[in-house]
Amino acid sequence: MHIKEIQNGILLEGVKDFDAVHIFECGQSFRWNKENDGSYTGVAYGRVINVSSNYENEAVTINNTNLEDFQNIWHDYFDLGRNYGEIKKILSEDSVMEMAIQHGRGIRILQQEPWEMVISYIISANNNIPSIAKSLNLLSEFYGKPLQYSGKTYYAFPTIEELESAELQDINRCKAGFRCKYIYNSVKLIHSKEVDLDSIKQMDTETARKHLMRLPGVGPKVSDCIMLFSMQKYDTYPIDVWIKRITEHFFVGRDVKMKDIQSFAKDKFGDLAGFAQEYLFYFSRINKIM
Protein backbone atom coordinates (compact mmCIF):
# COMPACT_ATOMS: atom_id res chain seq x y z
CA MET A 1 0.00 0.00 0.00
CA HIS A 2 1.25 3.45 -0.95
CA ILE A 3 0.27 6.55 1.06
CA LYS A 4 0.23 10.00 -0.51
CA GLU A 5 -0.53 13.28 1.21
CA ILE A 6 -2.95 15.49 -0.68
CA GLN A 7 -4.71 18.80 0.04
CA ASN A 8 -6.32 18.29 3.50
CA GLY A 9 -6.29 14.52 3.19
CA ILE A 10 -4.53 11.39 2.04
CA LEU A 11 -4.67 9.13 -0.97
CA LEU A 12 -4.07 5.40 -0.56
CA GLU A 13 -3.01 3.31 -3.52
CA GLY A 14 -2.80 -0.44 -3.75
CA VAL A 15 -5.58 -1.07 -1.24
CA LYS A 16 -7.23 -4.37 -2.03
CA ASP A 17 -10.73 -5.45 -1.00
CA PHE A 18 -12.02 -1.98 -0.13
CA ASP A 19 -15.36 -0.59 -1.27
CA ALA A 20 -16.81 2.31 0.70
CA VAL A 21 -20.35 1.40 -0.34
CA HIS A 22 -20.00 -2.14 0.96
CA ILE A 23 -18.26 -1.03 4.15
CA PHE A 24 -20.79 1.62 5.11
CA GLU A 25 -23.95 -0.11 3.87
CA CYS A 26 -23.40 -3.53 5.38
CA GLY A 27 -25.01 -2.55 8.66
CA GLN A 28 -22.04 -2.25 10.97
CA SER A 29 -22.23 1.52 11.38
CA PHE A 30 -24.98 4.12 11.64
CA ARG A 31 -23.27 7.47 11.35
CA TRP A 32 -22.02 7.53 7.75
CA ASN A 33 -23.92 9.50 5.15
CA LYS A 34 -23.67 9.10 1.41
CA GLU A 35 -22.90 12.30 -0.49
CA ASN A 36 -24.10 13.16 -4.00
CA ASP A 37 -20.70 12.24 -5.43
CA GLY A 38 -20.90 8.73 -3.95
CA SER A 39 -18.43 9.39 -1.16
CA TYR A 40 -19.28 8.93 2.52
CA THR A 41 -18.94 11.45 5.33
CA GLY A 42 -19.00 10.34 8.93
CA VAL A 43 -17.77 10.84 12.45
CA ALA A 44 -15.57 8.44 14.41
CA TYR A 45 -12.97 8.85 17.13
CA GLY A 46 -14.02 12.49 17.53
CA ARG A 47 -13.16 13.37 13.95
CA VAL A 48 -15.16 13.93 10.81
CA ILE A 49 -13.77 12.52 7.58
CA ASN A 50 -14.95 11.93 4.04
CA VAL A 51 -14.12 8.65 2.29
CA SER A 52 -14.31 7.54 -1.31
CA SER A 53 -12.92 4.47 -3.02
CA ASN A 54 -12.37 2.84 -6.39
CA TYR A 55 -12.32 -0.94 -6.04
CA GLU A 56 -10.78 -1.72 -9.44
CA ASN A 57 -8.04 0.90 -9.14
CA GLU A 58 -7.41 -0.13 -5.54
CA ALA A 59 -7.58 3.54 -4.52
CA VAL A 60 -9.00 5.13 -1.38
CA THR A 61 -9.24 8.84 -0.62
CA ILE A 62 -9.71 10.11 2.93
CA ASN A 63 -10.47 13.82 3.15
CA ASN A 64 -10.09 16.09 6.19
CA THR A 65 -7.30 14.07 7.77
CA ASN A 66 -3.50 13.81 7.80
CA LEU A 67 -0.74 11.23 7.84
CA GLU A 68 -0.53 11.13 11.62
CA ASP A 69 -4.23 10.44 12.15
CA PHE A 70 -4.16 7.87 9.38
CA GLN A 71 -1.40 5.94 11.07
CA ASN A 72 -2.83 6.32 14.59
CA ILE A 73 -6.52 5.88 13.85
CA TRP A 74 -7.76 5.19 10.34
CA HIS A 75 -5.37 2.39 9.42
CA ASP A 76 -6.83 0.21 12.16
CA TYR A 77 -10.33 1.66 11.91
CA PHE A 78 -10.54 0.37 8.33
CA ASP A 79 -8.77 -2.85 9.36
CA LEU A 80 -6.10 -2.30 6.70
CA GLY A 81 -3.66 -4.71 8.31
CA ARG A 82 -5.86 -7.69 7.45
CA ASN A 83 -5.78 -9.78 4.29
CA TYR A 84 -9.42 -9.95 3.23
CA GLY A 85 -8.47 -11.73 0.02
CA GLU A 86 -7.41 -14.71 2.09
CA ILE A 87 -10.60 -14.62 4.19
CA LYS A 88 -12.75 -14.47 1.06
CA LYS A 89 -10.80 -17.31 -0.51
CA ILE A 90 -11.42 -19.58 2.46
CA LEU A 91 -15.10 -18.68 2.83
CA SER A 92 -15.67 -19.03 -0.94
CA GLU A 93 -15.09 -22.75 -0.73
CA ASP A 94 -18.78 -22.77 0.13
CA SER A 95 -20.89 -21.91 -2.94
CA VAL A 96 -23.44 -19.81 -1.04
CA MET A 97 -20.65 -17.79 0.53
CA GLU A 98 -19.00 -17.39 -2.87
CA MET A 99 -22.21 -15.83 -4.19
CA ALA A 100 -22.64 -13.58 -1.15
CA ILE A 101 -19.04 -12.41 -1.36
CA GLN A 102 -19.42 -11.47 -5.03
CA HIS A 103 -22.05 -8.94 -3.96
CA GLY A 104 -20.09 -7.51 -1.03
CA ARG A 105 -16.51 -8.08 -2.08
CA GLY A 106 -15.33 -4.75 -0.64
CA ILE A 107 -16.65 -5.24 2.88
CA ARG A 108 -14.22 -4.70 5.73
CA ILE A 109 -15.16 -4.92 9.40
CA LEU A 110 -14.45 -1.57 11.01
CA GLN A 111 -12.68 -1.42 14.35
CA GLN A 112 -15.07 0.95 16.09
CA GLU A 113 -15.20 2.18 19.68
CA PRO A 114 -16.72 -0.27 22.20
CA TRP A 115 -18.53 2.43 24.13
CA GLU A 116 -20.21 3.79 21.00
CA MET A 117 -21.19 0.29 19.88
CA VAL A 118 -22.79 -0.48 23.26
CA ILE A 119 -25.11 2.51 22.98
CA SER A 120 -25.70 2.05 19.23
CA TYR A 121 -26.77 -1.55 19.48
CA ILE A 122 -28.88 -1.04 22.60
CA ILE A 123 -30.81 1.44 20.47
CA SER A 124 -31.00 -1.06 17.60
CA ALA A 125 -33.22 -3.53 19.47
CA ASN A 126 -36.63 -3.95 17.80
CA ASN A 127 -35.92 -0.80 15.80
CA ASN A 128 -35.31 0.24 12.20
CA ILE A 129 -32.16 1.75 10.73
CA PRO A 130 -33.45 5.32 10.05
CA SER A 131 -34.76 5.54 13.62
CA ILE A 132 -31.53 4.18 15.07
CA ALA A 133 -29.48 6.72 13.13
CA LYS A 134 -31.82 9.51 14.18
CA SER A 135 -31.53 8.68 17.89
CA LEU A 136 -27.73 8.43 17.67
CA ASN A 137 -27.53 11.77 15.88
CA LEU A 138 -29.77 13.44 18.49
CA LEU A 139 -27.68 11.97 21.30
CA SER A 140 -24.52 13.30 19.64
CA GLU A 141 -26.09 16.70 19.02
CA PHE A 142 -27.20 17.05 22.65
CA TYR A 143 -24.05 15.76 24.33
CA GLY A 144 -21.19 15.52 21.81
CA LYS A 145 -18.70 18.14 20.72
CA PRO A 146 -19.47 20.04 17.51
CA LEU A 147 -17.12 19.53 14.56
CA GLN A 148 -16.93 21.64 11.42
CA TYR A 149 -16.31 20.25 7.98
CA SER A 150 -17.05 21.65 4.54
CA GLY A 151 -19.37 24.33 5.89
CA LYS A 152 -21.47 21.92 7.92
CA THR A 153 -21.61 21.06 11.61
CA TYR A 154 -21.18 17.46 12.70
CA TYR A 155 -21.16 16.07 16.24
CA ALA A 156 -18.75 13.68 17.87
CA PHE A 157 -20.31 10.75 19.66
CA PRO A 158 -20.57 11.78 23.34
CA THR A 159 -17.96 10.47 25.75
CA ILE A 160 -18.95 8.36 28.76
CA GLU A 161 -18.43 11.39 30.98
CA GLU A 162 -20.57 13.61 28.77
CA LEU A 163 -23.45 11.15 28.87
CA GLU A 164 -23.02 10.29 32.54
CA SER A 165 -24.07 13.81 33.48
CA ALA A 166 -27.43 13.39 31.72
CA GLU A 167 -30.65 12.66 33.57
CA LEU A 168 -33.11 10.09 32.25
CA GLN A 169 -35.49 12.84 31.15
CA ASP A 170 -32.69 14.34 29.06
CA ILE A 171 -31.85 11.05 27.40
CA ASN A 172 -35.53 10.61 26.54
CA ARG A 173 -35.11 13.52 24.12
CA CYS A 174 -33.17 11.24 21.76
CA LYS A 175 -36.46 9.46 20.97
CA ALA A 176 -35.20 5.97 21.62
CA GLY A 177 -38.34 5.16 23.61
CA PHE A 178 -38.15 2.32 26.11
CA ARG A 179 -34.44 1.93 25.31
CA CYS A 180 -33.61 5.26 26.96
CA LYS A 181 -33.72 3.75 30.44
CA TYR A 182 -31.40 0.97 29.24
CA ILE A 183 -28.95 3.62 28.04
CA TYR A 184 -29.25 5.58 31.27
CA ASN A 185 -28.56 2.53 33.44
CA SER A 186 -25.83 1.10 31.21
CA VAL A 187 -24.01 4.43 31.29
CA LYS A 188 -23.96 4.25 35.09
CA LEU A 189 -22.52 0.72 35.09
CA ILE A 190 -19.84 1.56 32.52
CA HIS A 191 -18.86 4.86 34.11
CA SER A 192 -18.40 3.22 37.53
CA LYS A 193 -16.31 0.48 35.85
CA GLU A 194 -18.69 -2.09 37.29
CA VAL A 195 -18.78 -3.20 33.67
CA ASP A 196 -15.29 -2.40 32.37
CA LEU A 197 -15.22 -2.32 28.57
CA ASP A 198 -11.41 -2.18 28.38
CA SER A 199 -10.94 -5.39 30.31
CA ILE A 200 -13.89 -7.09 28.58
CA LYS A 201 -12.11 -6.47 25.27
CA GLN A 202 -9.21 -8.60 26.52
CA MET A 203 -11.42 -11.53 27.54
CA ASP A 204 -12.25 -14.57 25.44
CA THR A 205 -15.53 -14.39 23.54
CA GLU A 206 -17.69 -16.45 25.92
CA THR A 207 -16.55 -14.59 29.02
CA ALA A 208 -16.84 -11.22 27.31
CA ARG A 209 -20.41 -12.01 26.27
CA LYS A 210 -21.39 -12.85 29.85
CA HIS A 211 -19.98 -9.57 31.12
CA LEU A 212 -21.57 -7.47 28.38
CA MET A 213 -24.97 -9.03 29.04
CA ARG A 214 -24.92 -7.57 32.54
CA LEU A 215 -25.75 -4.26 30.86
CA PRO A 216 -29.51 -3.62 30.63
CA GLY A 217 -30.69 -3.79 27.04
CA VAL A 218 -27.78 -6.04 26.05
CA GLY A 219 -28.79 -9.59 25.16
CA PRO A 220 -27.09 -12.23 22.97
CA LYS A 221 -27.46 -10.41 19.65
CA VAL A 222 -26.43 -6.97 20.89
CA SER A 223 -23.42 -8.33 22.76
CA ASP A 224 -22.26 -10.18 19.65
CA CYS A 225 -22.49 -6.98 17.60
CA ILE A 226 -20.47 -5.07 20.18
CA MET A 227 -17.78 -7.77 20.20
CA LEU A 228 -17.62 -8.11 16.41
CA PHE A 229 -17.62 -4.41 15.53
CA SER A 230 -15.39 -3.06 18.30
CA MET A 231 -13.51 -5.88 20.04
CA GLN A 232 -12.13 -7.90 17.13
CA LYS A 233 -13.95 -11.04 18.24
CA TYR A 234 -14.45 -12.57 14.81
CA ASP A 235 -15.76 -15.89 16.05
CA THR A 236 -19.09 -14.22 16.84
CA TYR A 237 -22.11 -14.56 14.55
CA PRO A 238 -24.73 -11.98 15.53
CA ILE A 239 -28.14 -13.42 14.73
CA ASP A 240 -30.79 -10.87 13.81
CA VAL A 241 -33.96 -11.66 11.89
CA TRP A 242 -32.17 -11.30 8.54
CA ILE A 243 -29.32 -13.61 9.43
CA LYS A 244 -31.78 -16.08 10.90
CA ARG A 245 -33.79 -16.08 7.67
CA ILE A 246 -30.83 -16.36 5.34
CA THR A 247 -29.07 -19.02 7.40
CA GLU A 248 -32.26 -21.09 7.48
CA HIS A 249 -32.92 -20.47 3.79
CA PHE A 250 -29.49 -21.43 2.48
CA PHE A 251 -27.97 -23.72 5.06
CA VAL A 252 -30.12 -25.41 7.67
CA GLY A 253 -33.73 -25.59 6.37
CA ARG A 254 -36.84 -24.08 7.90
CA ASP A 255 -37.39 -22.50 11.27
CA VAL A 256 -34.77 -23.67 13.72
CA LYS A 257 -33.77 -22.48 17.18
CA MET A 258 -31.28 -19.67 17.73
CA LYS A 259 -28.99 -22.14 19.44
CA ASP A 260 -28.93 -24.34 16.33
CA ILE A 261 -27.93 -21.40 14.13
CA GLN A 262 -25.23 -20.44 16.61
CA SER A 263 -23.68 -23.90 16.60
CA PHE A 264 -24.04 -24.17 12.83
CA ALA A 265 -22.04 -20.95 12.39
CA LYS A 266 -19.39 -22.11 14.82
CA ASP A 267 -18.92 -25.44 13.00
CA LYS A 268 -19.15 -24.02 9.50
CA PHE A 269 -17.19 -20.77 9.77
CA GLY A 270 -15.19 -21.03 13.00
CA ASP A 271 -12.98 -18.01 13.59
CA LEU A 272 -14.29 -16.41 10.38
CA ALA A 273 -17.97 -16.48 11.46
CA GLY A 274 -18.13 -12.70 11.90
CA PHE A 275 -16.86 -12.05 8.38
CA ALA A 276 -19.29 -14.60 6.95
CA GLN A 277 -22.11 -12.91 8.84
CA GLU A 278 -21.33 -9.54 7.27
CA TYR A 279 -21.19 -10.88 3.70
CA LEU A 280 -24.47 -12.73 4.28
CA PHE A 281 -26.16 -9.75 5.91
CA TYR A 282 -25.24 -7.40 3.08
CA PHE A 283 -26.29 -9.96 0.50
CA SER A 284 -29.67 -10.54 2.15
CA ARG A 285 -30.39 -6.83 2.44
CA ILE A 286 -29.55 -5.78 -1.11
CA ASN A 287 -31.48 -8.73 -2.51
CA LYS A 288 -34.36 -8.30 -0.04
CA ILE A 289 -34.39 -11.98 0.77
CA MET A 290 -37.24 -12.70 3.15
Next chain:
DNA sequence: TTGCAGGGGTCAA
Protein backbone atom coordinates in the same frame (compact mmCIF):
# COMPACT_ATOMS: atom_id res chain seq x y z
C1' DT B 1 -55.93 12.23 6.29
C1' DT B 2 -56.18 8.54 9.57
C1' DG B 3 -55.19 4.14 11.29
C1' DC B 4 -52.63 0.12 11.74
C1' DA B 5 -48.82 -3.18 11.52
C1' DG B 6 -44.32 -4.19 12.37
C1' DG B 7 -39.35 -3.36 13.08
C1' DG B 8 -31.09 -4.74 13.48
C1' DG B 9 -34.23 -7.78 20.53
C1' DT B 10 -34.63 -7.68 25.50
C1' DC B 11 -36.98 -8.21 29.73
C1' DA B 12 -40.15 -10.10 32.95
C1' DA B 13 -43.62 -13.18 34.19
Next chain:
DNA sequence: TTGACCCCTGCA
Protein backbone atom coordinates in the same frame (compact mmCIF):
# COMPACT_ATOMS: atom_id res chain seq x y z
C1' DT C 1 -42.15 -19.52 26.02
C1' DT C 2 -44.84 -15.38 25.27
C1' DG C 3 -46.17 -10.47 25.16
C1' DA C 4 -45.24 -5.76 25.87
C1' DC C 5 -42.37 -2.17 24.72
C1' DC C 6 -41.39 3.83 22.52
C1' DC C 7 -41.12 5.79 18.33
C1' DC C 8 -41.19 5.97 13.54
C1' DT C 9 -42.16 4.59 8.88
C1' DG C 10 -44.67 2.53 5.15
C1' DC C 11 -48.83 1.50 3.29
C1' DA C 12 -53.76 0.95 2.77
